[in-house]
Amino acid sequence: MQLLIIFAAILVAVNATTDEEHWLEFQRTENKAYSDPSEKVRRFGVFQNNLRIIEKHNARYHQGLESYFLGVTSFADWTDEEYLDLLNFQDDEIPALNESFHVFAEDLKVADSKDWVVEGAVLPVQNQGKCQSCWAFSVNGALEGQNVIVNKVRIPLSEQQLVDCFHKTCSKGSQRNKALDYIKSNGLQADSSYPYVAKYTHCQYDSKEVILRMKGYKRLSPNEEELKKAVGTLGPISVGINARDLKLYQGGIFNPANCPTNTNHAVLAVGYGTSASGMKYWLLKNTYGVKWGEDGYLRLIRDADNKCGVATRMYYAFLK
Known part of the structure; x- marks a missing residue:
């Protein structure tokens, strides 16, 4: 049981790192700047939510259940x-x-x-x-x-x-x-x-x-x-x-x-x-x-x- 908990914690950390890498790349390629640290944190939360939407939809696309796929666009930090x-x-x-x-x-x-x-x-x-x-x-x-x-x-x-x-x-x-x-x-x-x-x-x-x-x-x-x-x-x-x-x-x-x-x-x-x-x-x-x-x-x-x-x-x- 303890090993499962440790594995889950590592998996969460990996996902968080992946999100952070996507986030840094997004800010660089889209030339994004935020007014204050709290706004940046809020936008990162929105960005992560959009990443989950992309992942869920694209899993269906790869299964042949959708005819189009999603990606990180310039709106990826928009609600x-x-x-x-x-x-x-x-x-x-x-x-x-x-x-x-x-x-x-x-x-x-x-x-x-x-x-x-x-x-x-x-x-x-x-x-x-x-x-x-x-x-x-x-x-x-x-x-x-x-x-x-x-x-x-x-x-x-x-x-x-x-x-x-x-x-x-x-x-x-x-x-x-x-x-x-x-x-x-x-x-x-x-x-x-x-x-x-x-x-x-x-x-x-x-x-x-x-x-x-x-x-x-x-x-x-x-x-x-x-x-x-x-x-x-x-x-x-x-x-x-x-x-x-x-x-x-x-x-x-x-x-x-x-x-x-x-x-x-x-x-x-x-x-x-x-x-x-x-x-x-x-x-x-x-x-x-x-x-x-x-x-x-x-x-x-x-x-x-x-x-x-x-x-x-x-x-x-x-x-x-």
């Missing part, structure tokens, strides 16, 4: 409540008066797979930071894609212009259709002339610096087949998803047992395909930086009753 607050975004489900729907022909055939990243129509992954600006990256991503496809120009557009001059706050994400209305009226500057700083400052819009104007936009009819036709023929599409369980996502095809269809995060649909095991997926560009997910991207299960609301509210913009 669920803090992460959900970052997702404080929800599109208005009532269409605007000037919002029109686009419906593709029923017999339209598209390729079995599509990847606009490979085709060069998707610009590098960015990090929204603590600003609730996912909506700005999502609509700009759709426009950047059109700029490549139509004009053969790869220029990052300014999300900060939308935060400062349209939404005028970094909290409570904006509705994408209203952001597109603003862009239609004012155009967009390049990120190089109005760079992203992940916080609200004040509007510095300069019409002389505008490098892209759009003719209009349309909302897609809400079903996955329409999304496939849009991504397969038009380019990257602005979509919303429910991202409540993506805090620690690191790879694989995201297919949680329960994922609501109400959207709380905006991303960019940039492709679709089928895995080697036969699982269909959407390829989505996120705004959590390249260390999150699959180099900043998420693969979400496709044709699964609108899992996570990916087809609930979708927009594409056109330049001509």
Whole structure:
């Protein structure tokens, strides 16, 4: 009995050492700093709790019971409540008066797979930071894609212009259709002339610096087949998803047992395909930086009753 107690004590010490090593590596790679020792201790406790979640889930993944795995992301020292607050975004489900729907022909055939990243129509992954600006990256991503496809120009557009001059706050994400209305009226500057700083400052819009104007936009009819036709023929599409369980996502095809269809995060649909095991997926560009997910991207299960609301509210913009 005493030997079992000693063994258990050693096992606890080993786990604690492993947690500490993970913790030190996390602080180094994420450049984390804490305001005081008590805050650091609290964050370490949160980090350890997230490590246990990762371990438990990944054990199921290695048993073939899950199609995706978790890892230590930049949110590994965040509580669920803090992460959900970052997702404080929800599109208005009532269409605007000037919002029109686009419906593709029923017999339209598209390729079995599509990847606009490979085709060069998707610009590098960015990090929204603590600003609730996912909506700005999502609509700009759709426009950047059109700029490549139509004009053969790869220029990052300014999300900060939308935060400062349209939404005028970094909290409570904006509705994408209203952001597109603003862009239609004012155009967009390049990120190089109005760079992203992940916080609200004040509007510095300069019409002389505008490098892209759009003719209009349309909302897609809400079903996955329409999304496939849009991504397969038009380019990257602005979509919303429910991202409540993506805090620690690191790879694989995201297919949680329960994922609501109400959207709380905006991303960019940039492709679709089928895995080697036969699982269909959407390829989505996120705004959590390249260390999150699959180099900043998420693969979400496709044709699964609108899992996570990916087809609930979708927009594409056109330049001509």
